[in-house]
Amino acid sequence: MKTVILATAIRILIPIFIIFSVYTLFRGHNHPGGGFIGGLIGAIAFVFHTMTHGPQQTVDTFLRLNLYGYPRQPNQSRSLYLMRMMRVNVWRRRKLARHPEIKQRMIRIEPIYIIATGLLLSATSGVVGLIAGQPFMHAFWTDFYIPVLGKPGTPILFDLGVYLLVIGVVLKITFVMSEE
Amino acid sequence: MFLAILAGFLLAFAAPLLYRWLGKWVYVPMALLPFSIFLYLLTLAPAVLGGDNLGELHAWAPSLNINLHFFLDGLSLLFALLITGFGTLIMLYAGGYLKGHPLLGRFYLYLALFMTSMLGLVLAGNIISIFVFWELTSISSYLLIGFGHDKESSRSSALQALLVTGLGGLALMAGLILLGIAGDSYTVSDLLERGDMVTSHTLYLPALVLILLGAFTKSAQFPFHFWLPNAMAAPTPVSAYLHSATMVKAGVYLLARLTPVMGGTDEWQYTLMLVGGITTLLGALLATQHLDLKAILAYTTISALGLLVTMTGIGTAPALEAMVVFLLAHALYKGTLFMVAGNVDHATGTRDLTELTGLSGSMRYTAIAALLAGMSMAGLLPFFGFIGKELLYEASLQESPFRWLLFAVSFFSGMVFVAVAIALGFGIFWRRSTSPTALQHPDKTLLYLPPLLLASTGLIFGLLPGFFVTPLLRRAAEAMLGVEQKFELALWHGFNLVLGLSLLTLALGYVLYRFSNQLLSYAARFNGLYLFGPANLYRLALKGFLAGATKITATVQNGYLRSYIAAIITAHIALVVVSLWKNGPRLEIANRLPELSQLRMYEVVLLLMIVPSLIFLFRSRSRLTSIAIMGIIGYSVALFYILFGAPDVAATQLLIETLTVVIFVLILHKLPAFRYLSHASERYKYVLLSLSFGAMMTYIILIVKQYPLDSQLKAYYGENSYLLGQGRNIVNVILVDFRALDTLGEIVVLAVAAIGIMAMLKLRMQKGDKL
Numbered sequence: 022m023k024t025v026i027l028a029t030a031i032r033i034l035i036p037i038f039i040i041f042s043v044y045t046l047f048r049g050h051n052h053p054g055g056g057f058i059g060g061l062i063g064a065i066a067f068v069f070h071t072m073t074h075g076p077q078q079t080v081d082t083f084l085r086l087n088l089y090g091y092p093r094q095p096n097q098s099r100s101l102y103l104m105r106m107m108r109v110n111v112w113r114r115r116k117l118a119r120h121p122e123i124k125q126r127m128i129r130i131e132p133i134y135i136i137a138t139g140l141l142l143s144a145t146s147g148v149v150g151l152i153a154g155q156p157f158m159h160a161f162w163t164d165f166y167i168p169v170l171g172k173p174g175t176p177i178l179f180d181l182g183v184y185l186l187v188i189g190v191v192l193k194i195t196f197v198m199s200e201e
Numbered sequence: 202m203f204l205a206i207l208a209g210f211l212l213a214f215a216a217p218l219l220y221r222w223l224g225k226w227v228y229v230p231m232a233l234l235p236f237s238i239f240l241y242l243l244t245l246a247p248a249v250l251g252g253d254n255l256g257e258l259h260a261w262a263p264s265l266n267i268n269l270h271f272f273l274d275g276l277s278l279l280f281a282l283l284i285t286g287f288g289t290l291i292m293l294y295a296g297g298y299l300k301g302h303p304l305l306g307r308f309y310l311y312l313a314l315f316m317t318s319m320l321g322l323v324l325a326g327n328i329i330s331i332f333v334f335w336e337l338t339s340i341s342s343y344l345l346i347g348f349g350h351d352k353e354s355s356r357s358s359a360l361q362a363l364l365v366t367g368l369g370g371l372a373l374m375a376g377l378i379l380l381g382i383a384g385d386s387y388t389v390s391d392l393l394e395r396g397d398m399v400t401s402h403t404l405y406l407p408a409l410v411l412i413l414l415g416a417f418t419k420s421a422q423f424p425f426h427f428w429l430p431n432a433m434a435a436p437t438p439v440s441a442y443l444h445s446a447t448m449v450k451a452g453v454y455l456l457a458r459l460t461p462v463m464g465g466t467d468e469w470q471y472t473l474m475l476v477g478g479i480t481t482l483l484g485a486l487l488a489t490q491h492l493d494l495k496a497i498l499a500y501t502t503i504s505a506l507g508l509l510v511t512m513t514g515i516g517t518a519p520a521l522e523a524m525v526v527f528l529l530a531h532a533l534y535k536g537t538l539f540m541v542a543g544n545v546d547h548a549t550g551t552r553d554l555t556e557l558t559g560l561s562g563s564m565r566y567t568a569i570a571a572l573l574a575g576m577s578m579a580g581l582l583p584f585f586g587f588i589g590k591e592l593l594y595e596a597s598l599q600e601s602p603f604r605w606l607l608f609a610v611s612f613f614s615g616m617v618f619v620a621v622a623i624a625l626g627f628g629i630f631w632r633r634s635t636s637p638t639a640l641q642h643p644d645k646t647l648l649y650l651p652p653l654l655l656a657s658t659g660l661i662f663g664l665l666p667g668f669f670v671t672p673l674l675r676r677a678a679e680a681m682l683g684v685e686q687k688f689e690l691a692l693w694h695g696f697n698l699v700l701g702l703s704l705l706t707l708a709l710g711y712v713l714y715r716f717s718n719q720l721l722s723y724a725a726r727f728n729g730l731y732l733f734g735p736a737n738l739y740r741l742a743l744k745g746f747l748a749g750a751t752k753i754t755a756t757v758q759n760g761y762l763r764s765y766i767a768a769i770i771t772a773h774i775a776l777v778v779v780s781l782w783k784n785g786p787r788l789e790i791a792n793r794l795p796e797l798s799q800l801r802m803y804e805v806v807l808l809l810m811i812v813p814s815l816i817f818l819f820r821s822r823s824r825l826t827s828i829a830i831m832g833i834i835g836y837s838v839a840l841f842y843i844l845f846g847a848p849d850v851a852a853t854q855l856l857i858e859t860l861t862v863v864i865f866v867l868i869l870h871k872l873p874a875f876r877y878l879s880h881a882s883e884r885y886k887y888v889l890l891s892l893s894f895g896a897m898m899t900y901i902i903l904i905v906k907q908y909p910l911d912s913q914l915k916a917y918y919g920e921n922s923y924l925l926g927q928g929r930n931i932v933n934v935i936l937v938d939f940r941a942l943d944t945l946g947e948i949v950v951l952a953v954a955a956i957g958i959m960a961m962l963k964l965r966m967q968k969g970d971k972l
Contacts, residue, residue, distance in 0.1 A: 058849065
């Protein structure tokens with residue numbers, strides 16, 4: 022669907038959408054909101070982007086990671102190699118021109134990975150209780166308080182998992198539907 | 202004991218890895234495990250032989266009476282030693298038999314899995330854990346029979362064994378639960394003391410029928426015997442281990458174990474004697490009708506199992522003693538003969554009795570093993586099989602109304618055993634022959650050592666019966682009888698009636714062997730009978746089930762979403778109407794009418810928005826319009842939520858409505874043009890269904906509001922959400938803290954739904970594509 026106004030507007034709106042969705046996620050504990058609602062808000066941003074620009078464009082813009090790397094030299098120590106790889110990826114722009122052996126590799130973040138991450142986060146937040154000898158899903162809270170976000174604790178982790186999963190599910194459905 | 206079982210399972214799953222590391226030497230660790238368990242059990246033996254019962258309890262699900270309870274008395278010790286001792290030999294033998302097979306690691310995995318499950322079965326002291334291990338043996342047996350999965354026959358045999366024993370397993374589960382109710386305990390040691398309580402309980406008969414069904418299917422009793430000969434599709438180590446010595450004896454073990462609990466009644470005795478007797482005769486008769494070595498052995502095994510069941514059914518002290526002695530003797534010689542048959546098959550490439558002659562020259566050690574086992578099977582004097590046969594005859598000749606019938610059964614099977622023993626132990630090896638069957642490879646150590654060891658055990662036990670065997674078997678018989686026994690095994694009983702009958706058996710067995718060819722020529726005449734046999738019934742039943750399942754699936758799963766939804770809603774309406782009709786509260790609408798005057802303005806406005814849009818929705822002939830109207834209705838409902846104080850629900854509803862509309866729009870232009878294809882009456886049917894569903898929900902809500910809401914939940918969550926959950930938004934605290942497990946379940950469903958949608962729409966995914 023080609024509408025210039027929506028297409029332009031959504032590009033500016035997406036950061037706002039995402040910030041708002043994260044805010045909704047964290048305020049959920051004391052006010053209306055939470056992981057599910059936050060996830061839906063975040064997902065709507067991407068859905069609108071897909072609607073106006075097509076799924077390929079959305080994937081290229083938001084769901085792709087460019088990593089840079091080169092094969093490990095035979096006599097190079099593993100830790101040194103790892104450090105250099107990290108440095109290449111952090112300050113890659115300066116290095117790229119001077120090192121022709123550095124290759125670019127794209128990693129596409131499939132929505133299914135987001136779903137899996139969300140599920141993993143939610144499930145592990147419950148395991149914390151098990152490790153401490155409490156029942157599964159027993160909540161733990163820290164004592165300090167972060168402005169805006171609130172008190173960190175395992176339920177927040179759980180909610181974050183729900184948030185990611187909802188985004189992943191909606192994205193997956195949208196991509197599948199629009200690619201059909 | 203728990204550690205032994207655990208180690209078994211761990212090693213089983215490590216087997217493929219070990220095969221990768223050790224190659225052909227994988228049999229070393231695999232044989233060491235059962236051997237070390239065997240030694241461990243031997244260290245426990247003095248205590249058990251002294252009359253103690255050892256127990257070990259690990260809580261599993263105590264609230265459901267399910268515990269990992271291990272229990273070692275004479276009977277379990279006998280079986281456990283048999284399983285691990287024979288298991289050691291079989292592990293060695295399999296290493297030689299399947300040497301170089303690419304899937305040897307997997308084979309060891311299955312075999313060790315089976316061995317451990319079987320060990321767990323005989324050691325289990327809780328009837329639910331007995332069932333768990335019982336099913337594990339069925340599953341591992343299925344895997345082992347189907348090991349040569351590239352052959353159609355092995356796949357169908359494996360499935361047949363699984364279906365038959367699995368059916369019995371289900372019956373057994375029900376029976377064991379009934380037994381647990383009747384005896385008011387799920388622990389074997391408790392039940393053993395409550396025999397009278399169980400047998401006088403009203404649930405005794407159903408429990409008995411179900412448990413017998415389980416035991417009979419597992420132990421291949423008539424009419425479920427047909428799976429055992431087919432199970433010979435498995436590699437020979439499996440046939441030797443599972444289908445002669447251990448797994449098929451699980452049913453016998455269960456019967457023996459439950460003898461003090463359920464035995465002694467007329468139902469028990471007559472059923473076991475009848476079924477066991479028929480099986481004995483049938484097995485012996487069919488054994489004479491085959492030429493395949495393994496088939497002959499399979500049918501004699503069925504016959505022997507029948508004898509064991511008959512003896513358990515008689516239930517007197519001599520009968521149960523004879524049963525344990527014969528059980529051990531049978532395991533020793535039948536396992537050996539199976540391995541011998543495997544060796545012959547491996548070396549010559551054939552198992553046909555008529556093609557095999559004069560192998561004693563080329564397969565010296567195998568021939569010796571076969572001779573020793575054959576003499577034990579025939580019941581010749583210095584062998585353990587002789588003692589077994591003497592006791593069998595003695596037990597069947599005891600004072601009872603059926604003594605001659607019982608004796609005839611054991612005499613006939615004994616005769617066939619002699620004939621088979623001569624054919625296998627003597628005929629194919631030692632009879633002089635001018636043209637011995639050619640070998641493809643010479644005899645191998647790993648192949649002839651295990652049968653030789655096993656067969657000589659039979660000789661040693663026969664020569665020194667008082668040494669270790671007598672106390673063990675005495676304790677085993679005591680476990681079944683529940684009282685102290687004084688029984689001594691002796692090789693020589695003096696000249697008496699039984700010895701004379703033994704000699705007569707030998708003579709007649711030899712005659713049977715000489716005329717076996719004539720007997721075989723009659724075989725073809727019985728072919729018509731097989732049409733009425735259980736194997737054919739099984740085939741027909743399976744075919745019928747498949748056809749029926751196809752038909753039902755085609756009707757129920759017709760692929761139209763609307764019919765699924767209609768079915769769900771109809772069922773829902775029916776259930777609610779029925780329960781309201783029977784004793785539900787009545788709606789008193791008259792007193793409630795004045796409440797209508799309290800209607801607020803915006804409620805009326807929302808109603809005015811929803812109802813006309815609904816009517817418009819029915820009239821609309823465009824998808825876009827319909828979706829937009831659905832959106833309007835959804836938003837109005839969300840407004841309702843806001844009005845009644847549920848902002849979280851309202852927010853979710855708003856977002857979901859938005860998403861639904863957007864996603865619909867995404868695929869809208871890909872759908873075909875909107876047309877009415879169905880008849881009007883078809884559509885009105887669904888309108889009617891929707892109307893009745895709506896009416897029902899309204900009615901329920903009106904009824905619910907009729908009574909004051911009197912629930913502690915709201916107050917509890919309201920009070921504790923900040924104190925315990927550290928949050929002021931009750932809804933969210935419930936979702937992520939109080940009832941987080943529910944939420945976890947819901948998000949799992951969501952994830953699965955996403956995968957389902959993807960699978961449904963992307964069925965054309967190419968091979969190798971990622972998700």
